[in-house]
Amino acid sequence: MQLVLEKRAERSGAIALVSPMIAIGLTIVTMVILFAILGKNPLLALHAYFIAPLTDGYSLQEIAVKATPLVMIAIGLSLCYLANAWNIGAEGQFLIGAVAGSWIAVKTQGTDAGAWVLPAMLVLAAAAGALYALIPAICKVKFGASEILTSLMLVYVAELFLDYLVRGPWRDPHGFNFPTTAEFDPVATVPLLIEGGRLHLGSIIALLVVAAAAILLGRSIKGFEIRVVGAAPRAARFGGFNANQLIILTFAVSGALAGLAGIIEVAGPVGHLQPGISPGYGFTAIIVAFLGRLNPLGILIAGLFLALTFIGGEQAQIAMKIPLDVTKVFQGILLFYVLACDSLILYRFKLVFPNRQVAHGAG
Amino acid sequence: MELVEAIVLAVLAASTPLLIAATGELVVERSGVLNLGVEGMMIVGAACGFAGAWLTGSILIGALFGIVAGTLMSLVFALMALGLAVNQVATGLALTILGVGLSGLIGAGFVGERITPAVHLFIPVLTDIPLIGRVLFGEDGFVYVSITLIIAVWWFLYRTRAGLILRACGDNHVSAHALGYPVLRIRTFAVMFGGACAGLAGAYLPLAYTPFFIPGMTAGRGWIALALVVFSSWRPGRLVVGAYLFGAVTILQLHAQGWGVGIPSQFMSALPYLATVIVLVLLSRARTGGSTAPAALGTVFVPDR
Numbered sequence: 236m237q238l239v240l241e242k243r244a245e246r247s248g249a250i251a252l253v254s255p256m257i258a259i260g261l262t263i264v265t266m267v268i269l270f271a272i273l274g275k276n277p278l279l280a281l282h283a284y285f286i287a288p289l290t291d292g293y294s295l296q297e298i299a300v301k302a303t304p305l306v307m308i309a310i311g312l313s314l315c316y317l318a319n320a321w322n323i324g325a326e327g328q329f330l331i332g333a334v335a336g337s338w339i340a341v342k343t344q345g346t347d348a349g350a351w352v353l354p355a356m357l358v359l360a361a362a363a364g365a366l367y368a369l370i371p372a373i374c375k376v377k378f379g380a381s382e383i384l385t386s387l388m389l390v391y392v393a394e395l396f397l398d399y400l401v402r403g404p405w406r407d408p409h410g411f412n413f414p415t416t417a418e419f420d421p422v423a424t425v426p427l428l429i430e431g432g433r434l435h436l437g438s439i440i441a442l443l444v445v446a447a448a449a450i451l452l453g454r455s456i457k458g459f460e461i462r463v464v465g466a467a468p469r470a471a472r473f474g475g476f477n478a479n480q481l482i483i484l485t486f487a488v489s490g491a492l493a494g495l496a497g498i499i500e501v502a503g504p505v506g507h508l509q510p511g512i513s514p515g516y517g518f519t520a521i522i523v524a525f526l527g528r529l530n531p532l533g534i535l536i537a538g539l540f541l542a543l544t545f546i547g548g549e550q551a552q553i554a555m556k557i558p559l560d561v562t563k564v565f566q567g568i569l570l571f572y573v574l575a576c577d578s579l580i581l582y583r584f585k586l587v588f589p590n591r592q593v594a595h596g597a598g
Numbered sequence: 599m600e601l602v603e604a605i606v607l608a609v610l611a612a613s614t615p616l617l618i619a620a621t622g623e624l625v626v627e628r629s630g631v632l633n634l635g636v637e638g639m640m641i642v643g644a645a646c647g648f649a650g651a652w653l654t655g656s657i658l659i660g661a662l663f664g665i666v667a668g669t670l671m672s673l674v675f676a677l678m679a680l681g682l683a684v685n686q687v688a689t690g691l692a693l694t695i696l697g698v699g700l701s702g703l704i705g706a707g708f709v710g711e712r713i714t715p716a717v718h719l720f721i722p723v724l725t726d727i728p729l730i731g732r733v734l735f736g737e738d739g740f741v742y743v744s745i746t747l748i749i750a751v752w753w754f755l756y757r758t759r760a761g762l763i764l765r766a767c768g769d770n771h772v773s774a775h776a777l778g779y780p781v782l783r784i785r786t787f788a789v790m791f792g793g794a795c796a797g798l799a800g801a802y803l804p805l806a807y808t809p810f811f812i813p814g815m816t817a818g819r820g821w822i823a824l825a826l827v828v829f830s831s832w833r834p835g836r837l838v839v840g841a842y843l844f845g846a847v848t849i850l851q852l853h854a855q856g857w858g859v860g861i862p863s864q865f866m867s868a869l870p871y872l873a874t875v876i877v878l879v880l881l882s883r884a885r886t887g888g889s890t891a892p893a894a895l896g897t898v899f900v901p902d903r
Contacts, residue, residue, distance in 0.1 A: 240683055240900050321687055370875075380878040383634065383687065384825045388871040391818050399864035521691055560702030567696025571678060574689060578682040582900065 240578075241585045254576035255526055255537070261576075262569045269564065275555055283554050284547035284565075294550075296433040298542045300504050303441045304329070304496035304513075306538035308520035310448045311489025313529040317452075319465040320482045324371060324386030325493040326517025327393035328364040332494020333501040334397055335363030337508040340423035341405050341416055352422040356498050364494015365487040367393070372486035376479040382486075390517070398510050405508065415509035425503035437499035444492060448531040461485065493517060514545065515563075522570045528577070541566065605849060606733050610741055611807060613845025615640070615799040617744045619823035620830070620837055621751055622795025627827055628755060629788035630768035632896035633675055634690025637820025638697020639793050640800035643668040645705035647801025648811040652708055657716045660805050661740075661798060668797015669790050671697060676789045680782050683898045694820070701813065708811050716740065716806040738806045740798075745838075747795070752834040764788060768892035771899040781899055796820065818871065825874045829881055831890040847873050 263281065270277040288294040308325045315322040336356035343352050371386035398414070407417040428434040452458035464471040464478045471478060496516065505512050523541050527533030548562030619636055626633050646667035651660025671693060678689045716738040719725070724735040755761040764784055766774045771781045799819070804811040822844060830837035851866040 240681070242900060323691060374875070374879050374882075377883075378879045379882040380875075381825075381828060381882075384821060384828070385875045385878055387821050388818070388825075388874045391871040392868045395864040395868045399862050402864075403862060518695060522695070525688060558703055558706055560699050560706065563699025564696060564703060565699075567692055567699050570692040570695060571674070571689075574684045574692060575678060575682050578684050582683060 237587045239585055239587050240582045243581060243583055246580050251580045258572035258576045261572045265568050266565055275557055280551055280555060283551040287550050288543055288546040294546055297546050299438050300433050301545050302538040302542035303437045304500050304516045305520050305523050305541055306441045306535055307444050307496040308493045308517060309523035309534045309538060310444050310531060311492035312520055312524040313534060314461060315485040315489050317465045317529050318461045318481045318485045320485050321383045322386050322486055322489050323383055324390050325520055327390035328368050328490040328493035329497040329513055329517050330393040330397050331367040332360035332364035332497030333512060336360035336498030337501055340419045344417060344420055360494045360498030361491040365491040368486045368490020372483050376482055401509055416507045418507050419502055423502060425499055435503045437503050445531045445535050519566055522566050526573050603729055608849045609845045612848045613841045614741050614744045615802045615819055616823050616826060616844055617841035619796045619799035619820060620826040620841060621748050622792035623823055623827050624837055625751055626788050626792035627895055628768045628832060628892055629764050629785045630771055630892050630894035631785050631789055632686045633789060633792055634687055635675055635693025636796050636823050637816060638694035639668040639671040639796035640816045640820040641701040642671055642697045643797030643800025644803050644815055645701035648708055648804035651713050651805055652711055657805050661801050664797040664801025665794045668793040672789050672793020676786045680785055683900050686896050705811050705813060712810050715809040740802045740806050748834050748838055768894055771894045775901050822874055825878055829877055
């Protein structure tokens, strides 16, 4: 008796719908085991992770704040992945966007620059993120270099560049030698939605991005091209779609969104440029994109869920001394289960009895 | 002269983890599988390797811990990418994300601890030969293992029937399957070998390179190892050249920082990563007459029965 994989005649719609739920369920079961191994009460830990953050207003706002960069980056990545272009360097594009936008904030610091500062920062950040993402895209299209490896290498370069700036030319002279710029001026700060709260304008921008992506993918020719090139490259060639052009386009868009997310994070919740502005948003967004099954609305929900794990992880650390790395383990395991469950959309398991098959053939 | 010897020794030490991890990945890719999780397997190997050595006081047991940890991680990959026919790029990324988290969890209790690093070979007279003595006869065990490994892999791939079958799986899994070879089983063994190598390469870092564990200490070496396999055109001989070249870039930038060249240290630290990008571009460009990559690399295979 043997368990083998068999291709379904057509993709299973029912499994496509429930597979993210199954994946989350399996992840939670795995986490219960992990908590038990760590010697923590699994029920209390699950409560700290998934329930406690939902019970007070401050945490709810914080979830939206954390989901903002995740959703924006993941929307861009989903376009890449749909077109079969593997941008995994969103973390670097996020950082470069943050750096480029901060340049305006740092240069206008203390001057009487007006309301143009923040819009200019957003535009420059998006442009810088797009340009940074174009490096691997062009290397791929012109020279055939693996975009996976080049985009990832550029993450380390971006980290080091940011580090140089805040330790060198942009360091706050009154910052007690900490590697950080001075606090941004009010005109260089993303406005809050509720006075004294945490929710900021960036979350609205993220929602607009989700809506725009839904329209692009669902209603436009470009969106159709992206999906065809990714799903059926041969058909796309016959259809006259230019795959290389789409790699450039999807990388540029995803880089721009990651860059925008970067400056919104810096000019919003953080308030100044410093190393460690991202707890790995660019990588977690990969999980968000897959958990949301590369669908804009799905990504919005997945982004909120992953944001919950960040906040829950922090609360579990404070309340139960559960290490923060558990959150990363959780996210990694979740991605595994999502991918595994997605496999069942296209394939099904089948029990094979080699002996009986032989008997059958003989008869 | 002393300085030259010191630099050569340092280059060998910096190259060894790259060479070991890339050797494993070379075999994996030659069987037609793209496992992007090298970084994740390495970092778990580093954490488990250090834990093993610290608990038992033995570098050898530490190395074994690293190998076992890397192999277990690679089995997760094999289950997903081979057993469930999941996209290999996505699975590899998931393996790296999981590995970074796991290593932090495992290594948390060991941050700040120190161990006695792996001893270096010493043969009276031979090791004392000026200039070449320490380079040839005074390395730690990992360096000799790495060279043995790559020679063994070359011999296996090009001089044995099993190696030929493995390469056949990588170039055309449908034909290999039609000839009756168990493609998925062969690939699983290749992936496990890759995991063992990545785990050993990771363990090298806290056991021999620096005698302590820091989270994230692999610092992208797993990704550079992946780039090295591309650099080598999937050939063991070129892999050795590539690994030592990259080790040299790493060490030279460190020395340049020490000499105070007047370039900010962050720019020098970025050199190995930039060099990887440039090398990938130049090599991919030079290869206009068709790719040298295994033809079935990274493609899903579900045997029809």
